[in-house]
Amino acid sequence: MRLTRLTRSPASLASPAAPADRETAADQDAKPIREAKPITADTVADALRTARQRSLTYTDIAAEDLLRQHSPLMSPLVWDLAHVGNYEDLWLVRALAGGTGTRPGLDDIYDAFRHSRASRSRLALLGPAETRAYLHEVRGRTLDLLDRFGPDRFGPMAGAGAETAAVPERERLLADGFVYGMVVQHEHMHDETMLATHQLRQGPPVLAPGAAPPPGRRVPRPEVLVPGGEFTLGTSIHPWAFDNEDPAHRVHLPAFWIDTLPVSNRAQIAFIDAGGYDDERLWSAAGWEWRQTEGLSAPAFWWREGGTWLRRRFGRVEPVPLDEPVQHVCWYEAEAHARWAGRRLPTEAEWEKAAAYDPVTGRSRRYPWGDTDPTPERANLGNWTSGPAPLGAYPAGASPCGAEQMIGDVWEWTASGFTPYPGFVSYPYREYSEVFFPKAGRESSFRVLRGGSWATDAVAVRATFRNWDYPIRRQIFAGFRLARDAG
Ligand SMILES: [Fe+2]
Numbered sequence: 001m002r003l004t005r006l007t008r009s010p011a012s013l014a015s016p017a018a019p020a021d022r023e024t025a026a027d028q029d030a031k032p033i034r035e036a037k038p039i040t041a042d043t044v045a046d047a048l049r050t051a052r053q054r055s056l057t058y059t060d061i062a063a064e065d066l067l068r069q070h071s072p073l074m075s076p077l078v079w080d081l082a083h084v085g086n087y088e089d090l091w092l093v094r095a096l097a098g099g100t101g102t103r104p105g106l107d108d109i110y111d112a113f114r115h116s117r118a119s120r121s122r123l124a125l126l127g128p129a130e131t132r133a134y135l136h137e138v139r140g141r142t143l144d145l146l147d148r149f150g151p152d153r154f155g156p157m158a159g160a161g162a163e164t165a166a167v168p169e170r171e172r173l174l175a176d177g178f179v180y181g182m183v184v185q186h187e188h189m190h191d192e193t194m195l196a197t198h199q200l201r202q203g204p205p206v207l208a209p210g211a212a213p214p215p216g217r218r219v220p221r222p223e224v225l226v227p228g229g230e231f232t233l234g235t236s237i238h239p240w241a242f243d244n245e246d247p248a249h250r251v252h253l254p255a256f257w258i259d260t261l262p263v264s265n266r267a268q269i270a271f272i273d274a275g276g277y278d279d280e281r282l283w284s285a286a287g288w289e290w291r292q293t294e295g296l297s298a299p300a301f302w303w304r305e306g307g308t309w310l311r312r313r314f315g316r317v318e319p320v321p322l323d324e325p326v327q328h329v330c331w332y333e334a335e336a337h338a339r340w341a342g343r344r345l346p347t348e349a350e351w352e353k354a355a356a357y358d359p360v361t362g363r364s365r366r367y368p369w370g371d372t373d374p375t376p377e378r379a380n381l382g383n384w385t386s387g388p389a390p391l392g393a394y395p396a397g398a399s400p401c402g403a404e405q406m407i408g409d410v411w412e413w414t415a416s417g418f419t420p421y422p423g424f425v426s427y428p429y430r431e432y433s434e435v436f437f438p439k440a441g442r443e444s445s446f447r448v449l450r451g452g453s454w455a456t457d458a459v460a461v462r463a464t465f466r467n468w469d470y471p472i473r474r475q476i477f478a479g480f481r482l483a484r485d486a487g
Contacts, residue, residue: 039177039239041150045143047459048180051187052139054383054457055081056132058194061206063128071200072118073475078131079110079120080194084187085135086110091183091428093141095173096149102138113431151177173428181240181459182428188457195383195455196475198314199301205315209386214377216323216390219260224402225486226350228255231357232364233349234421235464244433245464247423251349255486258346258354260404261391262325262412262481263337269309269322271337272298282339287332290472300328300474313387325388325410325479331447331471334413334480346483348416348448348466355399355406355451356463366462368399368406374458379408381458388454388479403481410479411453411467417444418468436468446470453477 059066059081066078075083086106094101108114109123126134151174173179198207229252235241236248271277277297280288290296298304301312302320309320329337338344346354356364365371369378378397380389388409398404406412418436426434438444446468452461455477469476 039151039181041146041152044151044177044180044184045146047184048139048142048187050459051084051184051191051457052135054191055084055135055187055194058191058198058207059128065201065206066128067121067125069118069121070197070202071475074193074197074200075117075120076125077194077197078125078128079123080190080197081128082106082126082131082134083110083112084190085131085138087186088142088183089138091173091179092145093138095179096145096170097141102141103134106134113435149174151180176239178239179428182242185240185242185457185460188460191383191457192453192455192460192477196477200475201315203315207314207386209314209316211384213380213385213387213389214393217392217395219392219395219404221260221402223257223259223484224354226253226256226258226354226357226401227359228253228486231353233352233464235364238366238462238464240459241462241464242432242466243425243427244418244420244466246425247421249422251353253349253353256346256350256483257486258350258401258403258483259481260402262405262410262479263334264322264391265309265320265324265326266322267341268299268326268329268337269320271340274340276336276340279340282336283332284335287335287471290330290332291336294472296330296333299326299333302328321390323391325391325405327388327410327453327477327479328474329413329479330474331413333474335471337480338482341482343482343484345413345415345480348414348450350483351406351412351414351450351481352463354401354403358400360400364463365400366464367397368403368463369397374407374461379452379458380405380454381408381452381456381461383455385454388477406451406481407461407463408452408456409454410451410477411449411456412451413478413480414448414450416448418446418448418466419444444468449476449478 059077061077066081067076069076089101089103090107106126109125115123149170230250231253232248233251234245234248236246238245276282277291283291298309302309304310310317311320334345352364355368356366358365367374367378374381376384378394380394389405392404394405394408397407399406417438420434420437436446447470449467449469450465452465469478
């Protein structure tokens with residue numbers, strides 16, 4: 001589905017990638033990551049348990065709510081729940097131990113590529129109780145396998161690519177616990193998807209509200225300068241990175257300015273008040289067409305009563321907090337807002353450089369603050385708050401250039417289409433990334449999002465993580481940040 005042709009290409013604002021220099025690039029992000037966190041059978045079991053706890057919490061609701069199609073954009077919640085079990089059965093139980101696994105007859109129903117989300121409620125889905133029993137059975141087998149095929153028994157695998165051709169498939173999947181990381185991250189992605197379904201669901205709240213986020217603050221500078229020069233984009237050695245983050249390669253970018261914080265609700269209201277939704281000149285041709293078709297006039301789930309903007313979040317109505325990152329805007333809205341502000345969206349390379357590049361060491365960090373794992377003081381992740389935190393709430397999460405809240409709070413739309421890095425090799429299956437890349441010579445139908453949201457788990461995001469979606473999507477927890485050329 002090809003939805004847009006841009007009237008101008010924001011991607012052209014960045015320099016093209018320099019020829020890949022795998023050794024240099026990989027060396028630069030190697031050691032500290034390896035030393036950051038040993039991956040053991042215990043850490044894997046913990047990660048599996050955490051993901052499952054989320055899945056069960058978001059589906060601990062009435063059976064009719066689990067089975068209902070809340071939106072044609074989303075699967076019934078009970079489909080997502082059984083699908084994560086089926087994926088675990090495929091990639092852990094069957095890929096590691098062989099055999100037919102647990103109820104292989106379910107593979108067709110829970111194959112995301114065989115049935116559209118809108119059609120899944122018409123499939124012969126397992127009921128809620130049956131689904132939970134299925135997940136429990138698969139998980140029991142997985143935990144048994146952890147004794148035989150735990151990551152402790154398979155050390156880090158040097159390098160990637162050609163060297164791995166000689167490694168038996170099972171050992172390659174197990175190196176650094178990769179396949180466990182893939183299954184854990186997959187479940188967390190569906191947990192976030194389930195939250196988007198909950199947001200689209202009508203009716204009184206069924207999820208408990210989150211904890212209060214830390215207070216916001218005024219940041220010292222509204223925008224920060226990222227000097228021109230080379231940096232390492234992507235990673236070749238992060239143990240749980242996906243194929244689309246690989247290979248690490250050197251990219252040269254001219255200097256640019258990027259906002260310290262994501263765009264606020266206050267700024268989006270200023271865009272509305274300035275007539276931004278009604279000014280065709282601010283929109284790309286495809287964006288304007290979509291705005292007209294859908295009657296877009298504010299972020300999704302917003303409406304105005306008297307002089308006050310209200311929003312509905314998980315069944316609760318509240319005033320729109322002004323100093324919070326805007327979310328539930330599509331890429332076209334972000335693009336129009338940027339043009340109105342005399343700015344542009346950063347490319348994904350610019351985003352990653354602003355988030356991770358440390359000019360002192362000359363290497364890219366795993367997270368903006370360094371290589372250590374996210375903590376509640378550094379980033380709003382894992383649905384602790386049920387929404388974005390106020391702007392300025394995470395000074396401890398600042399990147400070397402001074403940008404804040406790049407990880408967590410809201411996914412950030414970038415100017416870039418979703419394309420493979422030079423030297424990309426699909427692994428372990430084409431349907432994770434490769435089938436979403438454009439055919440040679442074609443423009444991507446997707447736009448890349450970076451940084452994760454408040455609904456993303458810490459294990460499922462890092463500075464190199466790439467998400468993608470159609471430029472029309474608004475149910476995801478996405479906002480944006482503005483940038484401009486320097487000089
Ligand atoms: Fe999936």
